[in-house]
Amino acid sequence: MDTTDHAAVHDVDAASLAAWPLPQPEAEGDKELRGHVLVLGGSREMPGAVILAATAALRAGAGKLTIATGASVAQLVALAMPEARVIGLTENETDGFHLDALDSLDPLADKVDAVLVGPGMRDAPCTARLVHALLPRLDQAGVGLVLDACAMDVMLHMPHDWPDGKPMRFARPVIMTPHCGEMAHLTGLEKECIVGRPDAPALQAARDWNAVIALKGARxxxxxPDGTLWQHEGAGNVGLAISGSGDVLAGIIAGLLARGAAPEQAACWGVALHARAGDRLAERMGTLGYLAREISLEVPALLEQLGHKNTRQRKDAGPATRRVPGDEQLGA
Incomplete structure (x- = not known):
């Protein structure tokens, strides 16, 4: 197995998840305490992506949802997501959002706990400009950020006033969810090299970019950013390789982040929940043919099941301090 500097690789399995319980709302808590997610994405040709991601964020336990999408599809999205506040943004001829979207998005920075940008967006340079403009405000407010799909091109498209030769690095850790093809696009490496040996490029990008990198694949x-590396092997099944599946994963991660999970915890748990949901669907429906929209339906029961296991184990063990992955080998 390829690793950088022979870094230990922590397994994301049942034992590690039990040792790393998600933040839980108080029994008497309201929706505000469960976290508010903003999903920014969608386009005329792909309004469904933002719906898939937003649904997944709620299925992961977030309490409130706002969607910002193109004005041309905002009403459609609102009808599909009655749980959400939907904001229509002005679009350009290439389906990107104008920078005047900031007037609508800026006030939300003090109201949301996590932002997901990217599902269903098509104009990468325009999306990158919007992300660059949003970053200082989100950093100021301490809002968690997940970048998916073309929003990750923020690494490649710098603002006009960006100093020559200065590499892109986030001020606060964000979560990025590339598959191997997207990672090759972002790094300039050959896709085949990343597929066969993903550890080193993921670690290098995490350190260089100050990001939690969830590099998707069968493994x-x-x-x-601190060099800690986790792996999830046998990521569900081949049925998860379907249109919209990545949008669901990004939404799950954003929902967990809004609930108060640390970026690395949200990414690890999100990957595990997504894979386990695929396993459940494959057992019930067959390996091929289930839909991305059905993945989210499995998540609440999985959270409940894993939560009960965590509760039982903590009771059996008595009072315990939280173990932070990276201090020891998880799943040992």
Whole structure:
């Protein structure tokens, strides 16, 4: 197995998840305490992506949802997501959002806990400009950020006033969810090299970019900026390789982040929940043919099941301090 500097690889399995319980709302808590997610995405040709991601965020336990999408599809999205506040943004001829979207998005920075950008967006340079403009405000407010799909091109498209030769690096850790093809696009490496040996490029990107990288594949690796590396092997099944599946994963991660999970925890748990949901669907429906929209339906029961296991184990063990992955080998 390829690793950078012979870094230990922590398994994301039942034992590691039990040792790393998600933040839980108080029994008497309201929706505000469960976290508010903003999903920014969608386009005329792909309004469904933002719906898939937003649904997944709620299925992961977030309490409130706002969707910002193109004005041309905002009403459609609102009808499909009655649980959400939907904001229509002005679009350009290439389906990107004008920078005047900031007037609508800026006030939300003090109201949301996590932002997901990217599902269903098509104009990568325009999306990158919007992300660059949003970053200082989100950093100021301490809002968690997940970048998916073409929003990850923020690494390649710098603002006009960006200093020559200065590499892109986030001020606060964000979560990025590339598959191997997207990672090759972002890094300039050959896709075949990343597919066969994903550990080193994921770790290098995490360190260089100050990001938690969830590099998706049959063996998904999650790398943190401090050099900690996790792996999830047998990521569900081939049935998860379907249109919209990545939007669902990004939504699950954003929902967990809004609930108060740390970026690396949200990424690891999100990958595991997504894979386990695929396993459940494959057992019930067959390996091929289930839909991305059905993945989210499995998540609440999985959260409940894993939560009960965590509760039982904590009671059996008595009072315990939280173990942070990276201090020891998870799943040992």
């Amino acid at each position: 998904t690796v999650i790398a943190a």
